[in-house]
Amino acid sequence: MALTAEVDSIAHELSSLDFHHPFTPYDVQNQFMQTVYQVLETGQGQVGILESPTGTGKSLSLICASLTWLRNHKATRQEAELQVAGESYKDEPAWIVEQLLSRKRQELLRQWEDREKRLASFRLREKIQEERSRKRRRVEDVSAAVETTADEDAEWLLDADDDDARQEDALSGLSKESREILEKIGLGGRMKQTDDEDILEEKIKIYYTSRTHSQLSQFITELRRPVFPSSLPPSVAKGSDVSSTEPVKLLPLSSRQKLCINPSVARLGSVQAINDRCTELQQAKSSTKCSFVPKEELLSQTHQFRDSALATLPDIEDLHLLGKSLSICPYYASRVALPGAEIITLPYPLLLQRSAREALGIKLEGNVVIIDEAHNILDAISNVHAAELQLSDLRRGRQMLGVYVKRFGKKLKGINRVNVGRVGRVIDGLSEWLEGALKLKNEHGIVDPNDLTRHKGIDQINIYELIQYIQESKLAYKIESYVAHVESEGENKKPGLSKAGTPVLHMLVSFLIALTNLGSEGRIFYQKTQGATADVKLTYLLLSPTHAFSSIASSARAVILAGGTMSPFQDYKDQLFPTLDNTKVTSLSCGHVIPAENLCVWTLASTNTESPPFEFSFKHRGNKEMMNQLGLAILNVCNIVPDGVVVFFPSYGYLDEIIAVWQQRQGGSSQTTWDRLQARKFVFRDTKGESSEEVLRDYSEAILGTRPAGDKHTGALLLSVVGGKMSEGINFSDRLGRCVMVVGLPYPNIASPDWKAKLEYIESTTEARLIKEGQSSSDATAQAKQAARDFYENACMRAVNQSIGRAIRHRGDYAAIILVDRRYGTPRIRNKLPGWIQNGLQQDSHEKGLGVLMGALGGFFRKKSQASSGSA
Incomplete structure (x- = not known):
């Protein structure tokens, strides 16, 4: 009851809160930011599962909400600490208490000013260097000595026994040599930096992770847009002439592969070889020690790296160049900047593996974890392990x-x-x-x-x-x-x-x-592979991410899972936080920023009453009449929709089957369905194992490029696959995707060993948990079977939703979305579509057939054409 009252109080305060968004936020952005803030403010163990469609400014909303909360929380906490300090002297005269508090405020202000002035000087230096276009010094010329060895076999010969190297400590994720380096520069306990070189430590941090370095770089670009207030408590800032704003302290973390500046190591290529060679060059016996590793006698160089990094909002490339310019290893030197950072970016593997977190010095206790592009997180955890x-x-x-x-x-x-x-x-x-x-x-x-x-x-x-x-x-x-x-x-x-x-x-x-590590959560599979010679592969698969993720979920103050297409939500709760009370989980599916008239969503169950219904299940998908009717439907869509049409199929194999049927002549027709499609639009297809770049380039050129006079093509048609190269990370914005069609429901192969094992695991663990909670055996069995079916269906719908999300990419975009299968007409499936798709869906469209759909599409695109002509 108390928690509910607290949540209501927070919600009331949020309505008037300034999130420091650099633009005027849309309503859905305000809703998103308020939800993030509420999850972070409510307290320990909170989880937010949030969906905000691509084009709604999700990354900027995450930044504004989380950093506004962080600054407010720091100021509030420091003010509370001052009040507690005052109360501890309540028996003293008031003037003495005020003097003591005044001294504490002055000390807090002095530390803050010292840090900000120091970082400001580094920002000014960086700006001057950019204005003068100074070239940073490259290290390749300095490192020639690394190439030679006293003994030509020394690099490959195993060392003599060293029992000390097998001892573990708090930095057990690193080698002995790496630990010694960090201890020398103040991490690990042996030495402490001098007080005048200390940077203010940020007690609460935000760890932001995404799938790729490219996505992390885009996030950092967005981070440079907003300006946030100072974290000083009101009683300290009041009456002082300090700035009311405070730049964000960011640190991007990455692997040696991305950060190594030693040419002889970086050129090895693979992560494993780079890691091993790096630690090899740090050993006391090595005659070729790496010259870029931070040194105890050059602490000022390490501190310069730290302050430059915290002052300039660098991405990984900037950190790499900073290390080169200072001739200091950015992989190790970045650890010294970690205490002073407010927000740390890192790719999935560095967050999801406990050993990687320990090696990097990451402590999640009481901190905030934000996982972006989180629709990938279940697969990412499995892939990491x-x-x-x-x-x-x-x-x-x-x-x-x-x-x-x-x-x-x-x-x-x-x-x-x-x-x-x-x-x-x-x-x-x-x-x-x-x-x-x-x-x-x-x-x-x-x-x-x-x-x-x-x-x-x-x-x-x-x-x-x-x-x-x-x-x-x-x-x-x-x-x-x-x-x-x-x-x-x-x-x-x-x-x-x-x-x-x-x-x-x-x-x-x-x-x-x-x-x-094998246990109830893991299985080993074998798979024969065909090639020039017979081969067989062993694969270890993590069946459940629960245990692997538990250390993150139990440590962090709050975990935010955010993505453009998170629906359906239940799997994240069941798989990542199965024992978490529902009151601690907040879910949100935001609407889109586009106006309602920019979206046309229909389901298509059949072309007409005489034709077989579209049901692309394993049992029915070989029906050639249904395949031909599908071709007719796509042809009709291509006749009405201008520019780009993208069609997603359940698998590469089924796409091949359908094209083969379309290439056959039907009855006395002189043209095949394939010929008629090619006459209407340029046709391209996604092919398994081949690069998508060339196909995308040609598809885009066919739509956006100039064509010779008399060319009757109205754009291009791209035949792709759900879960394939075109279904994620590709933007079919504006003319490239005026219509997206999804054919069938792309369920995974339930007969495959890995899916059989996954579903059996979910069923058995769910049944055991329900019986332990006091349910009868029969009820527990029924619910467990349903849980396995839901997981299987949710995997299918996540893939569908990801494909749908390729179309609308910004506020001014518009598109039609057509779901071709009678099963899309059932409430069970529709309820697993994203909220913004459900809101735009013509509810009874599955009953109306192809003719009514064509009329709706014609009206939709006529209005868009007229609006475009009017605005021109």
Whole structure:
């Protein structure tokens, strides 16, 4: 009851709150920002699942809401701390209390002013450098010494035993050498920076993550637009001449692959090789230490990097260039800037893996986590924890190991010799099982992990210790880099050796880690693959993201999941926060910023009463009459819709089948459906395995480019696939997507081993949880089966909604959306469409047939044409 009253109070205050949006926000943006603010303000353990369609300014709304809250929260908290301090002296005379509080306020103001002046000087310096177009100093000329070694074998030879390197501490995600570096520059406990070099630590941070570095860069571009008030409490700012605004302190975090400035390391390419070589160059015994690693005697250089980063809202490229200009490693130096940052951006993997967070020094306790493009989050968690291994990989790995042992075998002593032998046994044992799997009757299936480890006595090896040895000794890197060296020198060249840059042994380590982490939430599958030679692949799949995400959900003050197409919402609650009380979960599906007359949404169940209904289920989709009627419907749409029409099909295979039917002559017709489509519009198609860039370029040119006189084409038709290359991340805005059609419901293959395992897992865990909560066995079983069906259906509808979202991309855009399948007429399916699509949907359209749809489309585009002519 108290929580409800608190929420109501917050909601009332939000109506008049200034979010410092750089433009006049739309109503839906205000609604979105108020919801984000309310989730953050309500308190610990809150979750927001928010949907705001593409084109509604979602990123800017997230920025304005979260940073407005952060500044207000900091000011309120500091004011409260001053009041508590005053109350602790309540027995003292009033003038003494006021003097003490005045001193505290002055100290707080002094620290704030010192930081802001220091950062302002760096911003001014950056501006001067830009105005003068000074070229930053490049480091390639400085690093020649890194290329040479005293002993030509030293780079690849395993080190002697070092027990100390196996000890763990608070920075266990890093190597011993990396930990020592961070300790020297003030992180890790051994040394503390001097007080006059300290930066004010931000006690509450916002961690913002998205899927790609490109999306993170776009977010940072948006972050440069708004201006936010100072975080000083009112009693401190009052009467002072300090600025009423305060620039945002941002730090982008990334991997060594993106930030390394040492040419000899960065050129290695793969993440694993770069990580291993980096730590290799930090070892005390190395004769070729990396010259860019932060040094204790050059703390001022590290602090200059820190202050420059916090002053300038850099993206990853800027941070990389800053490191080059100062000749200091941005990967390590950025850790020193972490305490002073208000908002930290990072890609999914660095947030979702506990070991990565620990290595980066990220502490989520009491902080805010914002996950953008969150419709990907369930798959992203699975992908981060997935592992694959092929028989061909193991065969290559065995040959590489043989080449390495032939060269260095006599120099291997003690534990090195034992563990290299163990790696060979593991490779041989797994290879033996996979060679047997080639003879199995089924093309794919589930693997019992005990069966994998019976061969060659793998089950007698302590896999945990072996993994730790491989990681700390850099065995995989040393073997692979030596083989790459042999190949580049042309020595001992043998067919089948790994090509340079293919991290075969690193893939083995990833799979062994998955093997040791197996539990009720994970499964191993095998899949035979066809090619020039028969091969078989092992795949580890995380069936549920709950446990992997639990450390984030339980630590953070609040978690915001935001995306353009989050519907249907229930999976995020069930899969990520299954035990969280419903009162702590806030869901919002925003409307679009476009006016209602810019959207035309229809469902099409059949062309007419005599034709078979459109139902593209597995049972009916082979009906050739239905395929031909679909072709007729698309042809009619192409006759009315100007410019671009995009049609999404359930799969590449089904698209091939339909095109084959359309290319056949029907009755006495001289033209096929395919011929008639090509006569009306230029036709393009998405092809599996091929690049989409060329198709998109030609499709765009056909619509936007100039055409010769007499050309009767009215634009272009693009045939694509739900979940394919065109269904996400591609903008079919304006003329490129005046109509989007979705054919059928693209359910995943329920007969595949991974989907069978997922659904069985959901069913069994849901039933166990419900029985534990006190439900009867029969009720629990029924609800568990329904939960599995919902999850399966929701996966389908998320893919549909993502495809639909390709059309409307900004306020002035307009488009028609046509859902072709009678099942789109059912309330169950319609309720899983985004709110803005449901609002624009003609409710009884599935009953009206093709003729009425054509009339509606004709009227819609005539009005748009007239409006365009009038405005011109």
